[in-house]
Amino acid sequence: MKQPRTLVEKAVDSFLQSLRQRNASVHTIKAYAQDLTSFATYVGPRRWSRIDHLVVRGFLSELYAKGLSKTSVARALAAVRSFYKWLAQEGVVEQNPAKLVSTPRLPKKLPRVPTMEEVNAVLDGDLPDNAAFPERDRLMLELLYGCGIRNSELVGIDLDSIRTSESLLLIRGKGKKERYVPFGESARQALDAYLPARQKFLAEKKKSTPSLLINLRGARLTTRSVGRIVKQIAVARGLSSDVHPHTLRHAFGTHMLEEGADLRAIQE
Missing domain, CATH: 1.10.150.130 (Tyrosine recombinase, N-terminal domain)
Incomplete structure (x- = not known):
């Protein structure tokens, strides 16, 4: 029944x-x-x-x-x-x-890491037509990926942090810890193209700043601006819109491991 x-x-x-x-x-x-x-x-x-x-x-x-x-x-x-x-x-x-009743804590989805080919497409491709300062943006990408540094470390770089003859950058990280990070030939070329453009821009604006990366007002570039620029460039090159500066840092470490680098060396 x-x-x-x-x-x-x-x-x-x-x-x-x-x-x-x-x-x-x-x-x-x-x-x-x-x-x-x-x-x-x-x-x-x-x-x-x-x-x-x-x-x-x-x-x-x-x-x-x-x-x-x-x-x-x-x-x-x-x-x-x-x-x-x-x-x-x-x-x-x-x-x-x-x-x-509390909602169960859901596992965080790990962000997808761009492949080496995808990152190279971003680094080697043309910048968007509306790029306001292409020399700066190119250097920014080369340092984020080529050096594996954080967004906050990137914008904190000053001109006197660069040891050009030794291809080294003085990076001030978390807890005010300092370390030297090597940069490669691509970053050197981007730096050589950017520095004269930076000097000319500041002269026209009658501005002076110790910051390496500057905005269109002649002041230090902010982490928020870096995030916006990275996303614009990534989308223009066919990558997902959720790409941000840390994505390039993550890709740097992942690709080095894939190429056989030591994990401890990457972490240091």
Whole structure:
């Protein structure tokens, strides 16, 4: 004999019907139906007053026990919260017990590292037509990738930080620690092209600054500006819009490891 539908099961049916009336997508309704059917089965014939945050927590524990991922469990909790929000709007319940349950911490997705070919396409390709200071932007890219330095370290470089004869940069890192970082031939060429352009620009603006990289006002370039410029160039060369200065630093380390470099040497 078929069991009569429980209070919660009937409410789930009504909630799903309300989603259809609001023209929710088929995919959304299917996801809610799956999660809330599981919830209704778990709570069984309990009345609303007997379903508290401990019951909701027990439901999530059962999902974990069945082998569901944190992402799936988080989605189920979100479905229960939405269900209870609707119940409150309908005057069925006064409180939402799911609000008292913490969302599972989801694992952070590791950023995709551009391939060596993709990075070379950015470094070797033409800069966007709207590049305001192409010599500076080229040097910026060469130092970020070729030296593997941080955005904050890049903008902190002064003219007197450069030891041209030895191809070294004095980098002031976290905790005011200083270290010398070598730069290669590509960076040297970019530096040789930029310095005269920088000097001319500052002379025209009648400005003076110790900063190596300058903005269009003749002042030190900011990390925010570096991020914006890197993204513009990357997108123009066909890379994802989520590329930022740290992406080039990450690529530097990854590509060195792929070429057989020692991890400790990279970290230093």
